[in-house]
Amino acid sequence: MTLTAGSKLEKILKSGQKAVTCECGPPRGADAEHFRHKASFLKDVADAVNVTDNQTAVVRFCSLAACRILLDMGIEPVMQMVTRDMNRIALQSNVLGAAALGIKNLLCLTGDHNSFGDHPQAKNVHDLDSVQLLAAVRGMRDDGRMISGTEVVGRPQMFLGAAVNPFADPFEFRVVRMAKKVKAGAQFVQTQCIYDMERFAKFMQMANDMGLTEQCYVLAGVTPFKSVGMANYMKKFVPGMLVPDSYIQRLKGVPKEKQAEEGIKIAVEQIQQLLEMKGVAGIHLMAIEWEERAPEILKAAGLVPRPQVD
Amino acid sequence: MVVAESKPVSEILEMIKDCKKVVVAGCKGCVTVCNSGGEKEVGILASELRLARKVAGTDLEVLEYTCERQCDPEYIEPLDDLVKDADAVVSIACSVGPQYIAARYPFLPVFPGLNTVFIGGAAEHGVWKEYCQACGQCIIGDFGGLCPVARCAKSLMNGPCGGSSGGKCEVGKGTIDCIWHLIYERLKNLGQLSRLENPWGFKNWSTSRDGGPRTMIREELRK
Numbered sequence: 001m002t003l004t005a006g007s008k009l010e011k012i013l014k015s016g017q018k019a020v021t022c023e024c025g026p027p028r029g030a031d032a033e034h035f036r037h038k039a040s041f042l043k044d045v046a047d048a049v050n051v052t053d054n055q056t057a058v059v060r061f062c063s064l065a066a067c068r069i070l071l072d073m074g075i076e077p078v079m080q081m082v083t084r085d086m087n088r089i090a091l092q093s094n095v096l097g098a099a100a101l102g103i104k105n106l107l108c109l110t111g112d113h114n115s116f117g118d119h120p121q122a123k124n125v126h127d128l129d130s131v132q133l134l135a136a137v138r139g140m141r142d143d144g145r146m147i148s149g150t151e152v153v154g155r156p157q158m159f160l161g162a163a164v165n166p167f168a169d170p171f172e173f174r175v176v177r178m179a180k181k182v183k184a185g186a187q188f189v190q191t192q193c194i195y196d197m198e199r200f201a202k203f204m205q206m207a208n209d210m211g212l213t214e215q216c217y218v219l220a221g222v223t224p225f226k227s228v229g230m231a232n233y234m235k236k237f238v239p240g241m242l243v244p245d246s247y248i249q250r251l252k253g254v255p256k257e258k259q260a261e262e263g264i265k266i267a268v269e270q271i272q273q274l275l276e277m278k279g280v281a282g283i284h285l286m287a288i289e290w291e292e293r294a295p296e297i298l299k300a301a302g303l304v305p306r307p308q309v310d
Numbered sequence: 311m312v313v314a315e316s317k318p319v320s321e322i323l324e325m326i327k328d329c330k331k332v333v334v335a336g337c338k339g340c341v342t343v344c345n346s347g348g349e350k351e352v353g354i355l356a357s358e359l360r361l362a363r364k365v366a367g368t369d370l371e372v373l374e375y376t377c378e379r380q381c382d383p384e385y386i387e388p389l390d391d392l393v394k395d396a397d398a399v400v401s402i403a404c405s406v407g408p409q410y411i412a413a414r415y416p417f418l419p420v421f422p423g424l425n426t427v428f429i430g431g432a433a434e435h436g437v438w439k440e441y442c443q444a445c446g447q448c449i450i451g452d453f454g455g456l457c458p459v460a461r462c463a464k465s466l467m468n469g470p471c472g473g474s475s476g477g478k479c480e481v482g483k484g485t486i487d488c489i490w491h492l493i494y495e496r497l498k499n500l501g502q503l504s505r506l507e508n509p510w511g512f513k514n515w516s517t518s519r520d521g522g523p524r525t526m527i528r529e530e531l532r533k
Contacts, residue, residue, distance in 0.1 A: 113463050113481050129510045131468035147512050165472030177391040
């Protein structure tokens with residue numbers, strides 16, 4: 001097995017076993033204890049924990065620091081990095097710093113537009129986009145060169161990831177864009193939260209047909225519903241999020257205090273269905289501010305205990 | 311053209327609150343075309359300022375003039391006589407205008423009466439849209455003649471992002487076209503979708519404002 005970074009995530013995926021990553025967002029303040037507490041639920045149930053980088057353009061403590069905290073806790077981080085807030089100087093610098101701290105998985109994103117966040121007056125950067133960031137890090141890792149051509153002394157050994165959203169438009173271009181990310185260096189992708197299983201199956205078929213799943217591991221994104229309110233919100237207000245009415249009806253059909261349990265049941269069923277799909281290499285669980293429920297979801301889905309790799 | 315919109319009169323009144331006499335200077339270029347700074351708008355703004363100050367009991371004398379252009383020093387010159395005993399000039403050209411006026415009259419305050427918003431064009435009567443960000447190295451040939459730098463909210467070179475839905479951008483609540491959707495459709499129509507198969511490399515922003523304020527020199531015209 002040839003490894004680029006030798007992270008646990010990379011080893012599990014390359015061994016052919018289904019991987020599990022979970023998302024954990026840093027707080028809107030400097031409360032490290034709060035972050036440690038949330039992450040502690042994920043320690044033994046995920047192969048790696050994905051740390052968001054000011055998601056939805058809301059200021060939180062930085063991804064790099066949070067990843068360092070995870071390393072200290074014995075948890076493998078996947079560092080997310082968005083191109084919205086930093087130019088190529090800062091991005092490359094942070095990649096080098098992250099590698100120096102022992103971070104081995106990097107998820108390259110463009111990021112949500114700042115107009116959705118808590119500082120809509122901010123100046124955005126967008127010097128690079130996610131595809132270009134992938135290419136930049138791959139260049140540093142494989143060719144030992146920065147974008148400028150400057151030699152990198154001590155190459156950042158990163159297992160490179162990207163995001164894909166099969167539910168955005170134009171649908172038929174989504175796999176082409178994924179292929180572009182693979183060409184730029186993506187070794188794994190994690191998807192937007194999947195609710196429309198039919199459309200996702202179609203997307204996976206196209207990705208399989210193009211041979212993409214042989215070049216890149218697909219982690220299927222799952223976000224459990226906490227309530228029918230959340231499901232309705234996602235359907236109405238999150239762009240590119242297709243939530244079928246059948247799930248909403250199912251949540252509506254149980255008393256309010258049972259909706260969370262029903263949401264978890266749906267997530268478990270989804271995980272099981274997704275793992276059956278050809279080309280799905282693992283699950284990316286985004287239990288948003290609900291990290292404490294991740295273990296039971298993953299256990300019920302038969303994904304715990306996690307495999308051990310050297 | 312450069313598209314600009316009027317500042318609220320209250321903001322202009324605040325800027326000139328200590329003045330007793332001002333010149334409102336328009337421009338017959340872009341801002342005339344986009345109905346914000348031509349002869350007609352000079353007249354309207356002058357009347358509004360006079361009236362507001364009259365109501366406030368602090369009469370204001372307002373002189374009106376519309377320059378041929380405000381982005382050429384020679385067309386600023388005709389203001390020389392008008393500004394002689396004025397306390398300030400309110401320019402309703404794009405933001406180039408007030409700066410040319412400031413350069414010509416070192417001791418005269420000048421205020422902008424417009425907000426310069428973008429380089430663009432009319433979409434329909436009364437609606438203008440942004441088309442260009444003057445990045446200094448036009449790349450639209452790669453994108454079916456459409457500009458992702460100015461027209462994608464994230465200036466993506468490898469779009470569309472996950473926020474493209476039904477041909478619209480997630481920014482702007484459905485009012486902005488996803489330019490990447492349009493690029494995709496156009497290249498499909500042209501039979502050139504293969505142009506979008508490979509990652510578009512790193513853009514050189516040094517030709518944009520990021521390289522510092524720009525000067526264009528055409529030696530053959532200087533002779």
